[in-house]
Amino acid sequence: MSHPPAGAAPATRPSLRTRVAVRSGQAASLASRLLGRGAGQVVGGKVVLRLAPQSLGELARGHWSVLVSGTNGKTTTTRLVTAALSTRGSVATNSGGANMVPGVVTALGSAPAGASAALEVDELHLPAVARQVQPAAVALLNLSRDQLDRASETRRIAALWRTLGEELTATTAVANADDPLVAWAAMGFRDVVWVGAGQVWTSDAMVCPSCASLLHRGTPDAAGSADWWCDQCGLRRPEASVRVRDAHTLTLEDGSDLPLQLKLPGRCNAANAAVAIAIAGLAGVDAATAAPALTEVEAVAGRYAVTDLGGRRARLLLAKNPAGWVEMLELLDETPGRAVVIDFNAREADGKDPSWIWDVPAERLAGRTVLVSGDRAEDVVVRLAHAGVDAPRHATVKAAVAAAPGGPDDVVDVLATYTAFRDLLLETGLL
Amino acid sequence: MTDALRIALVYPELLGTYGDGGNAEVLAGRLRWRGLPAEVVRVPVGSPVPAGCDLYLLGGGEDEPQVLAAQQIRDAGTLRQAVEGGAVCLAICAGLQIVGESFRGADGKVHDGVGLLPLETRRQFDDGPVPPRAVGDVAVEIDPEAVDGVRLPVMLGYENHGGRTRPVDGAVGRPLGHVRVGIGNGTPDKAEGWVAPAGRGRVLSTYLHGPVLAQNPALADLLLTWAGADLPALERDDPAIGLRRARLRALGLPAEAA
Numbered sequence: 001m002s003h004p005p006a007g008a009a010p011a012t013r014p015s016l017r018t019r020v021a022v023r024s025g026q027a028a029s030l031a032s033r034l035l036g037r038g039a040g041q042v043v044g045g046k047v048v049l050r051l052a053p054q055s056l057g058e059l060a061r062g063h064w065s066v067l068v069s070g071t072n073g074k075t076t077t078t079r080l081v082t083a084a085l086s087t088r089g090s091v092a093t094n095s096g097g098a099n100m101v102p103g104v105v106t107a108l109g110s111a112p113a114g115a116s117a118a119l120e121v122d123e124l125h126l127p128a129v130a131r132q133v134q135p136a137a138v139a140l141l142n143l144s145r146d147q148l149d150r151a152s153e154t155r156r157i158a159a160l161w162r163t164l165g166e167e168l169t170a171t172t173a174v175a176n177a178d179d180p181l182v183a184w185a186a187m188g189f190r191d192v193v194w195v196g197a198g199q200v201w202t203s204d205a206m207v208c209p210s211c212a213s214l215l216h217r218g219t220p221d222a223a224g225s226a227d228w229w230c231d232q233c234g235l236r237r238p239e240a241s242v243r244v245r246d247a248h249t250l251t252l253e254d255g256s257d258l259p260l261q262l263k264l265p266g267r268c269n270a271a272n273a274a275v276a277i278a279i280a281g282l283a284g285v286d287a288a289t290a291a292p293a294l295t296e297v298e299a300v301a302g303r304y305a306v307t308d309l310g311g312r313r314a315r316l317l318l319a320k321n322p323a324g325w326v327e328m329l330e331l332l333d334e335t336p337g338r339a340v341v342i343d344f345n346a347r348e349a350d351g352k353d354p355s356w357i358w359d360v361p362a363e364r365l366a367g368r369t370v371l372v373s374g375d376r377a378e379d380v381v382v383r384l385a386h387a388g389v390d391a392p393r394h395a396t397v398k399a400a401v402a403a404a405p406g407g408p409d410d411v412v413d414v415l416a417t418y419t420a421f422r423d424l425l426l427e428t429g430l431l
Numbered sequence: 432m433t434d435a436l437r438i439a440l441v442y443p444e445l446l447g448t449y450g451d452g453g454n455a456e457v458l459a460g461r462l463r464w465r466g467l468p469a470e471v472v473r474v475p476v477g478s479p480v481p482a483g484c485d486l487y488l489l490g491g492g493e494d495e496p497q498v499l500a501a502q503q504i505r506d507a508g509t510l511r512q513a514v515e516g517g518a519v520c521l522a523i524c525a526g527l528q529i530v531g532e533s534f535r536g537a538d539g540k541v542h543d544g545v546g547l548l549p550l551e552t553r554r555q556f557d558d559g560p561v562p563p564r565a566v567g568d569v570a571v572e573i574d575p576e577a578v579d580g581v582r583l584p585v586m587l588g589y590e591n592h593g594g595r596t597r598p599v600d601g602a603v604g605r606p607l608g609h610v611r612v613g614i615g616n617g618t619p620d621k622a623e624g625w626v627a628p629a630g631r632g633r634v635l636s637t638y639l640h641g642p643v644l645a646q647n648p649a650l651a652d653l654l655l656t657w658a659g660a661d662l663p664a665l666e667r668d669d670p671a672i673g674l675r676r677a678r679l680r681a682l683g684l685p686a687e688a689a
Contacts (some may be wrong), residue, residue: 206496356641357450359453
């Protein structure tokens with residue numbers, strides 16, 4: 001495996017046109033912030049692109065960059081990578097879901113010379129962004145259905161990624177070996193660093209991405225990692241060089257254990273950390289240097305934040321799709337005494353079909369106090385009733401949190417779908 | 432009934448795209464809530480569909496898995512034997528297409544179905560433009576004639592399919608009902624689903640996918656009755672009532688009498 005050289009290539013000054021465009025974009029971002037319309041990352045980037053449509057490639061030149069993509073964990077992993085790379089110098093990054101071309105343009109437009117770049121990119125937009133940025137690395141985290149009405153898209157995205165890899169011969173993929181769709185996609189890249197990040201949700205990868213025969217799977221280990229193979233075409237799980245051992249430990253290529261002391265909870269964040277450690281390695285930051293930096297990351301765009309909600313302390317958890325729900329239910333096991341509020345919508349951005357809640361192992365909540373709110377609270381109430389959990393519905397998430405009994409630490413865990421989470425951030429002033 | 436009612440969930444890895452396993456949980460739950468024993472038998476791909484179950488569930492699936500499932504069910508022949516011997520089959524979405532006589536796969540080829548229902552499924556039947564995928568909420572007026580004269584409340588659910596389904600000439604049975612909201616079979620008469628006897632058993636099929644029985648408890652109970660259960664009244668609050676109220680309101684349909 002050939003690692004790209006550590007550190008940035010010599011900086012090339014962007015063209016006058018691009019420089020003027022970037023300054024205009026920054027003014028637009030500032031105006032947006034002053035008007036209280038959010039961070040302005042998207043609007044700023046759009047202005048830049050209108051004035052200099054080809055600026056993305058130009059702005060990316062001279063920076064060591066990684067693009068982070070996948071269905072779940074993009075934002076958190078990008079934050080972890082940023083923390084790891086910051087041990088070595090400044091890092092340009094986008095945040096808060098500004099993860100298409102404009103958000104990436106804004107992040108790179110304000111990057112100081114020689115800065116590296118850790119950029120979150122939407123799965124579907126990864127090829128377009130990567131073709132211009134020509135990153136040193138892409139992180140391919142996982143692929144599962146985000147919205148049930150678009151379930152068949154995962155295979156199509158994997159195919160787009162695979163084709164991308166065939167084009168970008170100088171880019172190394174850091175890819176989750178445990179996810180068959182991701183692994184098949186990453187095999188299109190010339191250089192791959194395989195990470196054993198686990199796969200908690202297998203329902204979108206029952207058949208071989210290559211030949212559509214039924215995939216075989218081994219029993220998952222404690223870290224949620226399971227072998228998989230196709231006995232028709234021979235596709236099988238690649239050997240991972242960095243693996244999640246448990247929620248607090250990674251195993252590195254030389255077989256040594258790397259303890260993690262993350263403030264972020266759960267096995268899913270150990271998986272995100274494993275990817276961050278692998279990327280840091282490509283950038284020349286060794287695991288022993290990177291790991292302590294990851295400890296500092298706490299809440300990421302409101303996720304995992306403990307905040308005041310109507311006078312109660314609530315921890316905000318985002319679960320926007322089935323795979324995310326499985327991860328969050330697993331994470332809730334760490335705080336067994338707390339009441340759980342499920343705030344559930346099925347709007348356009350959530351996917352309007354909530355059928356998948358029946359695939360979520362709701363039995364894991366048995367024995368806990370669960371309260372439900374949101375547009376589709378009644379669907380969740382029925383689902384939970386059949387899992388042996390009688391959960392009352394409340395008119396609002398605030399009312400549900402207010403009605404929740406205080407646990408040992410008086411924090412209520414609030415699990416919210418995409419649009420419900422966004423409303424929670426607005427409600428609590430985090431957005 | 433002293434023996435547990437046995438509910439077979441057929442090939443959930445292939446036919447479970449839309450949370451279809453939920454129907455098994457709802458059926459088993461509605462028995463257990465009444466103190467009646469239930470057993471859910473998950474039938475993994477690669478094993479033949481077992482004989483001896485009372486209810487067989489076939490759910491929704493994507494194109495390639497659907498072809499794979501149809502082939503395995505047809506080759507084993509056991510589902511047909513079980514139904515003809517008196518069992519009940521609930522076939523949903525891809526399941527509906529599979530239990531028919533033929534369906535068109537993503538590969539453009541027409542595949543043989545299991546042949547339990549006199550239905551054929553294609554992308555379209557006329558020469559017009561290819562119709563869009565049917566995606567969205569559905570409400571169906573169930574035809575009492577299709578269900579032994581029982582008057583069932585409006586059936587609620589969600590559909591997501593590209594197929595259009597019609598009966599073949601001389602078909603036995605009748606549509607489950609007619610859509611008030613949504614597409615259903617996609618035929619001009621607004622038919623939805625199909626119900627027909629098969630030997631001593633019966634097949635009920637619908638495009639309303641996923642955990643459709645969660646929203647339609649009366650239909651769930653009817654299927655259990657067909658499968659041989661003797662159902663006393665439910666002793667607990669039925670959470671499905673609140674769900675139906677919410678969904679009817681969301682769809683702009685009249686509320687039901689309590």
